[in-house]
Amino acid sequence: MQVKTTRFGVVDIADDKVITFTQGLLGFPDHTRYCLLEPGDDACFFWLQSLDEPALAFVVTDPALFFKEYEVPIRAEQAEALSIEKIEDAQVFVIVNKVGEVLTANLQGPLLINTLNLDGQQLVLADKRWSTRHTLMQVGIEEKQAATA
Amino acid sequence: MLVLSRQRDETIMIGDAVEITIVDIRGDKVRLGINAPHQVAVHRKEVYDAIKAENRKAAEAQGVEFNALSSAVRPGRRAGLSPAGRINSKATNKTSNGNPTDEHATRLPLNGSDTRRKAST
Numbered sequence: 001m002q003v004k005t006t007r008f009g010v011v012d013i014a015d016d017k018v019i020t021f022t023q024g025l026l027g028f029p030d031h032t033r034y035c036l037l038e039p040g041d042d043a044c045f046f047w048l049q050s051l052d053e054p055a056l057a058f059v060v061t062d063p064a065l066f067f068k069e070y071e072v073p074i075r076a077e078q079a080e081a082l083s084i085e086k087i088e089d090a091q092v093f094v095i096v097n098k099v100g101e102v103l104t105a106n107l108q109g110p111l112l113i114n115t116l117n118l119d120g121q122q123l124v125l126a127d128k129r130w131s132t133r134h135t136l137m138q139v140g141i142e143e144k145q146a147a148t149a
Numbered sequence: 150m151l152v153l154s155r156q157r158d159e160t161i162m163i164g165d166a167v168e169i170t171i172v173d174i175r176g177d178k179v180r181l182g183i184n185a186p187h188q189v190a191v192h193r194k195e196v197y198d199a200i201k202a203e204n205r206k207a208a209e210a211q212g213v214e215f216n217a218l219s220s221a222v223r224p225g226r227r228a229g230l231s232p233a234g235r236i237n238s239k240a241t242n243k244t245s246n247g248n249p250t251d252e253h254a255t256r257l258p259l260n261g262s263d264t265r266r267k268a269s270t
Contacts, residue, residue, distance in 0.1 A: 027201035028208070058207050077187030097207040106207070109200035124192045124200060132203040 006055040007047070008037065018051065019118045025095075026109060026122055031056055034120075045096060048111075059096040063105060066136055072110050072123065082114040082121055091115045096136065104133040 003011045019034045033051040044065050050056035063070045072092050074084070084090045093111040097104050107130035113120040153161060160170040166186050173180040183191050 025204050026197065027204045056208055058204070059210065075187075081188070095204060095207045096210075097203060098210050106200065106203045108196065109203065122200070122204075124190070124196055126193075126196070132199050 001051075003035065003049070003051050004054040005037075005049055005057065007057060008049070011035075011037065011049070013051070017118070019048070019113060019120050021111075021120045021122065023121065025058075025111075026124075028056065036060075046093070048093070048095075060093040060111065061096055061105065061136070063092060063094045063107060063110065066105065067107065067134065070107055070130070072112065072125065073127075074112065074123075078112065078121065078123065082112065082119045083117055084112075084114045089114055089116050097133065099133060101138055103136040103138075105136050106132045107134050108132045 001013055001015060003013050005011055013035045017035055019036065021032050021034065024030060024032050028050075031050045031052050034048050035051060037047040037049050037057075039045065039047065045059055045061050048058045048060045074087070074090065079085075079087075079090070082090075091113045093113065094105045094107055095109065095111065097106065108125050109122050109132065110125065111120055111122050155161065155171050157171050157174055160168050162168055167189060168182075168184040170182040170184075171179060172182045185191055
């Protein structure tokens with residue numbers, strides 16, 4: 001299907017790549033269909049692009065790349081809601097934000113996705129170790145490194 | 150807003166399925182016990198609101214920087230879900246970086262991260 005996006009123009013998405021958040025994301029209950037876009041090869045940041053609203057997209061990443069201690073406890077009923085039968089079939093992403101020159105990750109509200117049927121849900125973690133803003137990196141520094149690499 | 154007075158160990162019902170019991174009262178702190186079906190999510194409101202607000206801010210990010218970042222950071226391992234589309238329509242020959250992961254698989258074994266995810270089943 002052809003998906004209009006504000007940032008990337010029209011993108012062609014296969015039907016079996018549509019990620020469905022039945023309840024939407026927190027604050028965005030009406031937008032339930034998304035797809036994952038990759039900005040380039042070897043990317044560790046992705047765009048979670050709404051299929052219903054061209055302007056709505058989130059930068060997401062795999063938290064395991066940045067936070068070795070991070071864990072997302074999945075309760076039986078949450079796994080059931082997404083039809084996750086094996087934990088290997090679950091993938092966790094976290095939403096990335098930019099605060100000043102710092103990229104942060106929301107570890108308190110991770111996205112849990114069943115990689116087989118692409119059903120997803122945003123979880124709310126009660127664990128006080130995780131907040132909505134964990135520093136990922138300084139944007140300016142990384143860009144400089146990229147330029148000199 | 151409906152306001153009810155309750156004493157310790159008394160309960161209110163919300164619908165047929167949600168029970169809230171006053172477990173303890175100490176000074177300005179009240180402890181609540183909640184019985185609700187699994188489908189009903191129960192959260193502290195400030196946590197819920199914080200995530201909502203963070204989602205909204207993240208949605209506003211312009212994100213030009215992120216594209217530059219993706220080439221600056223080379224993780225040892227990719228995310229398991231294969232993306233639906235590539236923004237830069239580069240060729241999809243993926244063998245050049247020596248990464249053993251298969252780009253075209255619908256999912257990949259999550260390696261080390263499996264063990265950090267716990268299921269309570």
